[in-house]
Amino acid sequence: MSPHTFDTLAGLRRAVRGICEAHLLPSHNGARLLLSVSRMAAAAFDSGAPVRLEAVEQTAPGGKTLLAVTLHAGRTPASPSTADLPLPGQATTEGAVAWHLPLGEGEDPPPAPLPAPRGAAPARVREMAGAEAYEAEIAALEGDLGVALSRVDTLSTELHRLKDELAETNSGVLALYVQLEERDEQLRRAHGQILRELEDALRPPPITVGGVDLAVHYAPADPDAPTGGDFYDWLLLPDGTVHITVVDALGHGVRSTRSALNVTHAVRTLALEGHPLESIVARTHDILAPFDPELMATVLLARIHPETGALRLANGSHPPALVVRADGTSDYLEVRGRGIGFPLPGSESVLEDTLHQGDLLMLYTDGLTESRRDPIEGEARLVKSAQAHARRPVREIPGAVAEDMHTVILHPDDTLALAVRRAENPQGGHPLARQP
Structure with missing residues (x-):
């Protein structure tokens, strides 16, 4: 708007409200502007001087549109400080006060005019009969x-x-x-x-026996909690036979580790005392049941004669051993029996076979074949994997087979894979065992 001169506060207020409506000022900015202009102009009106008001849109350096409102009211001792106004203004060199308000922000709808007091008469009547009360x-x-x-x-x-x-x-x-x-x-x-x-x-240290190569791989279900119930033991008996024990104790964690250790220690003691292979599973149950009545474990026992390749197996509810022959054929060596803690524990018989030169024997726990929750499918995959890796160095076979079997894991479990391959005894005569 072009500059207008006002000599009454009411007229000035109407003009300010008109400016707010015309430029769509947010309500909070319009109210603050109205109060600020009124307070600055009141001192001038009290001294009998008119004021001049102008409003113009400007473009800020950043391209933002501003509304510049300037009040020329002069300064009197009663004039308030521009910094203390509801909407602080800027004093100009000409003695005026200017306000710069952003436009086009769409924050609020335009402010409504200040309500007239209740029972207010039309403007002409107010001017004639109640102007002072209205202004108050x-x-x-x-x-x-x-x-x-x-x-x-x-x-x-x-x-x-x-x-x-x-x-x-x-x-x-x-x-x-x-x-x-x-x-x-x-x-x-x-x-x-x-x-x-x-x-x-x-776990027992590796043993070196002429004519037999052995290797093992163990992986816990949880890498951050590597204890578990899958254990093994191998030792050389006084008659030169290699004895191998594979145990899978029920559960996970330290308790199952303790149970598996108790089983391997009891089996080792009975084997060294010369108890028949077919009696060891049942005798182990009899020894441990009074001390740990909740113990349940599957057990597979293997005896291998390094010179002749004679193989004997006893089983207590454990997955069967797998043999891969040097000619590529394979077979699971099934032995019926019930594990430690099971009803009527013990191996029902002893299976006898022969490992010829180049034959591979795989002993394992169910975590290897049941990772996809289907033991039959897992046993079929184990045959293919063992056949594929049978000619590799024995130390690489258990880990390579476990990697094949665990490409997909639907049922994580502790896993033990142990490989034994019959090899020619380079020294001949009685095999010797030594700790590396």
Whole structure:
């Protein structure tokens, strides 16, 4: 609008409201502008001087459109500070006050005109009979509006402060959470490493026997909790026969590890005492049941004579051994029996066979063949994998077979794979066993 001169506060207010409506100012900005202009002009009107108001749209350097409202009211001792106004203004060199408000932000609908006091008469009647009362009520309304805006400013400041504090708190909590996660991961790794070292210490060291090559692979269901109930033992008996025990104790964790160790130690003791192979599973049950009535474990026992290749197997509910012949044929060596902790424990018989030069014997736990929850399908895949890797160095076979079998894992479980291959005894005569 072009500059207009006003000599009454009412006319000035109407003009300011018109400016707010014409330029679609948000309601909170329009209310603050109205109060600020009224307070600056009131001092001039009280001294009997008119004021001049102008409004023009401007383009800021960033391309943003601003509404510049300038009030020429002069300065009197009663004039308020421009910084203390509801909408702080900028004093110009000509003694005027200017406000610059952004346009086009779409924050709020345009402000509604200030309501007239209840029972207000038309303008001509007010001017003739109640102008002073009307102005007093308007002043009161402006005062109430000023208080409300001040309260809004206070609450807005408090809200920003709380948001900042909340952001800092959230940042601190997030940082603490990250630290706790890192610490927890470190503890899990350290715990797992300790358990791995402990379990490795509990497993028997490798033995070297002329005429027989042996290797083993073990993988826990949970790498961070490597203890489990899948154990093995191998030793050389006084008659030169290699004895191998494979155990799968029910459950996971330290308790199953203890159970599996108890089984392997009992079997080792009975084997060294010379008990018949067919009686060892039942005798192991008789020894351990009074001390651990909840113990349940499957057991597979193998005896191999390095010179002749004579093979004897006893079984207690364990998956059958797999033999892959040097000519590529294969067969599962089934022996009926019930495990330790089962009803009527013991091996029903002893299977006798012969490992010829180049034959591969695979002993394992069910975690190898039941990772896809179908033991029959798993046994078929084990045959193919063992045949594919049978000519590799024995030390590579158990790990390579386990990798083939675990390309898809639907049922994670501890896994043990042990490979034995009959080889020619380079020294001849009685095989010797030594610790590496």
